[in-house]
Amino acid sequence: MRTVLQQADLERALTRIAHEILEANRGADDLVLLGIPTRGVALAERLARIVSRIAGVDVPAGALDVTMYRDDLGRNPIRATHPTEVPGDGIDGRVVVLVDDVLYSGRTIRAALDALADLGRARAVRLAVLVDRGHREFPIRADYVGKNLPSSTRERINVRLAEVDGEDAVTIEGGDE
Numbered sequence: 001m002r003t004v005l006q007q008a009d010l011e012r013a014l015t016r017i018a019h020e021i022l023e024a025n026r027g028a029d030d031l032v033l034l035g036i037p038t039r040g041v042a043l044a045e046r047l048a049r050i051v052s053r054i055a056g057v058d059v060p061a062g063a064l065d066v067t068m069y070r071d072d073l074g075r076n077p078i079r080a081t082h083p084t085e086v087p088g089d090g091i092d093g094r095v096v097v098l099v100d101d102v103l104y105s106g107r108t109i110r111a112a113l114d115a116l117a118d119l120g121r122a123r124a125v126r127l128a129v130l131v132d133r134g135h136r137e138f139p140i141r142a143d144y145v146g147k148n149l150p151s152s153t154r155e156r157i158n159v160r161l162a163e164v165d166g167e168d169a170v171t172i173e174g175g176d177e
Contacts, residue, residue, distance in 0.1 A: 001158075005170035009132070010161075013146030014043070017128050018050040020144050025095055027056035030123065032091055034064040035099045036112055037082035043130055044165040057146060059100035060087035064098065064119075071166035086119055097144075101159040103129040106138035131155050131170060140177040151175070 005013070011028055020072060028051060035044030041063045049060035062085040067073075078168050109127060128144035133151045147170070151157060155175035162168050 001169050001171050001173040003116050003169055005131075005168075007162075007168040010146070010168045010170070013130065014046055014105035015050055017146060018047055018054060018146045021047070021051060021126070021128065022055055022095060024126070024143070028052070028057050030058050030094045031097065031099045032087055032089075032094045032122075033059065033061040033099055033128075034086070034091075034116070035061065036064055036066055036108060037045055039101040039159050039161050039164055040082060040099045041082075042161045043101060043128075045163075047097075047099060047128065061091070062086045064115055066108060066115045070105060071111070071116040084115070084119070089121045090120050091116065092120040093123050095126065096123045097126045097128050098102075099128045100160075102140050102157050103127070103132045103140070103145075104135055104157075106136045106140035109140045111139050131157055132160060160174050 011052055022028060032049045033044040035041035044061045048059045051059045063082060065082045065084045067081045068122045102105050126143040130146040131149050132145045133149050135153055149157060152175045157173045160167050160169045
């Protein structure tokens with residue numbers, strides 16, 4: 001197992017993403033960050049705190065469960081669902097930033113777009129990920145990326161966050177080790 005990001009690296013990446021979100025959106029107006037469980041929710045909450053601190057206004061964060069929208073439910077039917085928690089004002093007319101830990105095939109994000117459409121009509125949808133490892137199966141790309149980590153399909157990218165795992169780190173294991 002090889003560590004590729006430590007706590008300080010994660011903090012820098014999230015701060016950079018927060019600045020990029022604010023720059024692209026020309027401020028924090030109408031922003032909503034929705035994390036994809038499990039670790040995407042913790043990342044969305046962290047990003048919302050950073051964006052709020054920089055912009056000087058509260059930016060809401062929530063959770064978007066995509067379990068029932070996945071196209072692999074038939075092959076993997078035993079999946080725990082998580083509550084979808086959308087800020088009180090909803091998403092209609094807002095700029096929604098979907099937040100996830102690792103972007104791989106794009107299947108989770110495709111499911112997230114379907115789930116989001118059932119919640120309302122966002123003005124725009126953006127994607128922020130901590131790690132983009134490549135190997136896309138759908139034409140999906142992140143707008144904001146903490147770290148591009150080209151990897152073999154035999155390798156596993158592990159994101160550990162203090163809120164979930166007790167520590168912050170990104171590691172790679174498997175492959176040619």
